[in-house]
Amino acid sequence: MQSVALPLVVEFGWTKEIEDRLLAPISIMGVAIEKIIVGIIQAVIAGLFVMPLAWLMMGARLSLQPENYVLLVLIALITSWLFAALGMVMGTIVEPQQIGLMFNVLLGPMIFSGCAYYPWAALQVIPWFQGLVLINPLVYASEGFRAALTPQLPHMPLWLIFAGLVGFCAFFTFLGLRQFERRSLD
Secondary structure, eight states, rough: OOHHHHHHHHHHTTTTTTTHHHHHSOHHHHHHHHHHHHHHHHHHHHHHHHHHHHHHGGGGGGOOHHHHHHHHHHHHHHHHHHHEEEEEEHHSSSSSSHHHHHHHHHHHHHHHTTTTOOOGGGGGGHHHHHHHHHOOOOHHHHHHHHHHHOTTTTOOOHHHHEEEEEEEHHHHHHHHHHHHHHHHHH
């Protein structure tokens, strides 16, 4: 998210560096899509560095079966797309002097209510909160990685994980591309 949002904030900031990128022989949408694709690539590379650490830390509890490899790759790619698109939204909406505050205000609650530290199924004791956290896209990413890496632990049904991830991808991509074009033409 930050690898897309922070450069965009700088490019749309005081220096208007984005104007140089917009002079490329592709459309404004092409430049915006390129930013999202680069964010996806950066996220996948970061994941490749983190994966060996996960195996080291989790040891025997990490049971990756052959069918889980496909699930892991799918979840990683869709999650990378989701947060690159969210970074596009943040980078085109937030002013440069507010970006640090926005990350603080957004990321803290997003992480604590995003099922990163506990499975979504554990929230069944607080049903209203279990439903409320479904508006957090990190819930679907956390549950997807949980399903791929530790399928023996409780996790959200796969259809709900994919529906949430793809739905948020579509929403943030649409919003991010629209905001990028609007901001570029100002």
